[in-house]
Amino acid sequence: MASIKDVAAEAGVSVATVSRVLNDHPSVSEDARRRVMAAVAALGYRPNAVARSLRTDQTHTLGLVISDVLNPYFTELARSVEEEARALGYSVIIGNADERPDLQDHHVRTLLDRRIDGLLVSPTDGGSPLMLDAARAGTPMVFVDRWIPGVDVPVVRSDGRAAVRDLVAHLHGLGHRRLAIIAGPAATTTGRERVEAFREALADLGLPLPDAYIGQGDFQAESGRRVTEGFLDLPEPPEVVFAADNLMALGALDAVRARGLTVPGDLALAAFDDIPWFVHTDPPVTAIAQPTGELGRAAVRALVDRIEGRPPRSVTLPARLVVRRSCGEPPQPLPPSPVQRSTS
Amino acid sequence: MASIKDVAAEAGVSVATVSRVLNDHPSVSEDARRRVMAAVAALGYRPNAVARSLRTDQTHTLGLVISDVLNPYFTELARSVEEEARALGYSVIIGNADERPDLQDHHVRTLLDRRIDGLLVSPTDGGSPLMLDAARAGTPMVFVDRWIPGVDVPVVRSDGRAAVRDLVAHLHGLGHRRLAIIAGPAATTTGRERVEAFREALADLGLPLPDAYIGQGDFQAESGRRVTEGFLDLPEPPEVVFAADNLMALGALDAVRARGLTVPGDLALAAFDDIPWFVHTDPPVTAIAQPTGELGRAAVRALVDRIEGRPPRSVTLPARLVVRRSCGEPPQPLPPSPVQRSTS
DNA sequence: CCTCCTCGTGGAATCGATTACACGACCGCG
DNA sequence: CGCGGTCGTGTAATCGATTCCACGAGGAGG
Incomplete structure (x- = not known):
């Protein structure tokens, strides 16, 4: 593969000049540039990004480490990250x-x-x-x-x-009183927070959240199935399960169906994370x-x-409830309820 | 960040010795190694992969360029590619x-x-x-x-x-006679081949495939919706549509539902590419x-x-039909039919 | 006509690794 | 005791770029 030396030789100039042309440095004669x-063009030369990175100590590459590519939520996240990064001149390596x-x-x-x-x-x-060392050592992160509490990272x-509050209100409004949750791993913030939010929302309505109604999942479909089976085996099973992510909801759906039961007839279902497929499931979730x-996009902007050298900002955006049929209420052609407008 | 020189200084040896230890070259004394x-360990040194790559002309990285990450088929492909690559000591950059x-x-x-x-x-x-130049120039690909016909690449x-033949037989067996297809882009081999296979399978049964029953899609959901609407507007709409990928099937499902029609009652549906969600749609596809x-995995092995320097082999694996309810037949608890055993 | 700038250019150092080559110490054998 | 070989090590070249510095040519100003 042609290197900058070959180009210099072909053009009859020094490598310094070639480099200047390529990085459009001002002081190059028009003749040399041409x-x-x-x-x-003649050599089909492309600069070696490896060599360039070594010298400049910049790779123009971002790393993205996500928990599960097969989860449509993270797939979509990865896609938007790559798009924004590309727009800003960076590549992304996904792990x-x-x-x-x-x-x-x-x-x-x-x-x-x-x-x-x-x-x-x-x-x-x-x-x-x-990871913690890298963050402390100043790797942009x-x-x-x-996230990880107590670490100084946006x-x-x-x-x-x-x-979640809107969801619980919605469920309560439909007459459900025994609400259970399939939690995510306690090691994750999202795992803990969703349970917390759920518990608080129940408490506000005077509803209990017994330990038996908190199933421990791991954000994977199989755990959703397992936990749901546990719920169904209870002397007094819940009327609704709220899965803390979409894959566990899928597992829950499986478990219900495997027993020949139906959603929402025998057990209502709601999920955290909306995905296109939820429109098409039976019933829509x-x-x-x-x-x-x-x-x-916001994450990429903060990182870049x-x-x-600009000060990065933490960003928190609201989630919103999307009501479909898996909790019992047919989506009547009604004036938008407070529930559906949701959040902020 | 500590470099090999810092390590050499700290250990009181030359950089050559450090490098030898790190690449466990045989002739290094036990003392030096220690x-x-x-x-x-003291410096938390990690070799700079950029510098190493420049010198050795190897990045231990594979590139994977796929057509659409949001398509679960490609997501799964990407995941298995990364797994196998990692097992063989390579990283993957996905585009x-x-x-x-x-x-x-x-x-x-x-x-x-x-x-x-x-x-x-x-x-x-x-x-x-x-891309063609790169292939010709010897970039391992x-x-x-x-694939692209006429290019010497495994x-x-x-x-x-x-x-597809099994599918058509299955449809025919259910009494369907007017079969339509939502094709993929003619620029892709999969786009062309699936139509070809479909046409041949129909011909074998003496069924026609009129032009009006061939809709041009682009492997994206929206095109599936559009084409399906076209089919439904026909004076004599088809009884079945076969979507050449899963996203277009999703679009087709949308289109049918938007008209207040049902699958398979008003229009039966089948898709190329099975994905976990098809079990949970209404009806299962x-x-x-x-x-x-x-x-x-096979692709990674061939590339590596x-x-x-080993001779790579092209690989062709069989696909198989998975019958669910979207074409009309309830999945009776029957002895496995020839259709379900399928292919090879 | 001399001096000082500016402009375009090339030489060479540099980034952090790998590795060919040279060299000294030490061993065994004749 | 001398010679050749092995072993461990260090010096320096190298990969392909960027960039500091020096230098010569040419123009402006005194």
Whole structure:
């Protein structure tokens, strides 16, 4: 592959001049510029980004470590991250942690070895020493969706508290009183917060949240199925389950169907994270929708601000309730209810 | 960040010795090795992959350019590619082309600039000069899922011909006679082949495939919706539509529902590419399943073979029909029919 | 006509690794 | 005791870019 030396030789100038032309440095004669451009075209020369990075100590690359690519929520997040990054002149390397701390660590390590300019993380756990050290050592970093408390890193996330409250009000309004939740891992902020918000919203309405109605999931479909089976085996099963992410909701749907029961007849279902497929499931699933695309874009902007020396800002965007049929109420052609307007 | 020089100084040896220890070269004294390891630990040293790549001309990175990350089929493909690559000691950079040739070109260019060791592509179109030149110039490359005819690059894909035949037989057996297809872009091999297979299977049963029953889609949901509306507006609408990918099937489902019609009552539906969600849609969708994970792994193995100097092999794996309820037949608890065993 | 700037250019150092080559110490063998 | 070989190590070249510095040519000003 042609190098800058070949171009210099072809154009009859020095490598310094070639470099200046390529980086359009002002002091290059028009003649030299033309000759260099001609040589570049003739040789099909493309600068070696590896060499350039070594010299400039910039890779123009961001790392994105997410918990699970197969989760449509994260897929969409990854897509919007890449789009915004591209618009700002950066590439993105995605690492899929699969909800496994060891894999997360592997990816963080690899990305740091490659000297990415900044790191976007949706942490699977409390954070490995490696990650915490990197943050402390000044690697530009931004948490997205999930974060690690007590670490001085900007956070871009959505606040589902109001939407959860709307959801609980909606369920209460439909007459449901025994509400259960399939929680996410306690090691994650989203895992804890959604339970907290749910508990508070219930408390406000004077409803209890017994321990038996809190199932421990891991954000994967299988755990949703398992927990739901547990609920159904209870002497007094819940009337509704709220899954803390879309995959566990899918598992719950499976579990209900496997017993020959129906949603919402035998058990109502709601989920955190809305995805296109929820419109098409049987029945369509009531869910809390995050502004996923905006989240990804804001995260990239914050990270690039940090990289380029501007002060980054944490961002919190509201989630909103989207009512469908999985909790019992047919979507009547009604004037928009307070519930559907939701949040802010 | 500590460099190899710092480690050398700390350990009281030369950089050459440090490098030898790190690459466990045989001739290093036990004493030197210990001192270097201690220095590495003390400084938290991690080798700079950029510098290493420049020197060795290897990045241990593969590029993967896919047509659409939001399509669950490609998401799963990407995941299996990353897994297998990681197992073989490579990282993967994913480029999402979004079915746009210009974006595909952008990613190929960026990846080549980064001097990735090899490229996995599922081409969106006939291939840009850039990509064809790279292939001709000897960049290790493997096509996955889709390919470009006439280019000397190994192809890893699945053959859906037999499964399409099974599907048509299944539909015919259910009494359907007016079968339509939502085709993919003619610029893609998968777009063309699925139509071809469908047409041949119909011909074998003496059924026509009128032009009006061939809708032109682009593998995106919106086109599925549009084409399906066109079908429904026909004086004699088809009884079944076969969507050439899962997203267009989703669009078709939307279109049918938007008219207040039902699947399969008013229009039966089948799709190429099976995805977990098809189990949960209303109704569950009959689909042709590719061995996606195996495809991704085989593609990586072929590419790495090529990179490491072994002869790469093209691979073709069979797809199989998965019957659900969207074509009319309830899934009776019957002895496995020839249709369900399918293909090979 | 001399001096001082500016402009365009090239030489060479540099980034952080790998690795060919040279060299000294030490061993065994004749 | 001398010679050749092995072993461990260091020096320096190298990968392909960027960029500091120096230098010569040419123009402006005194």
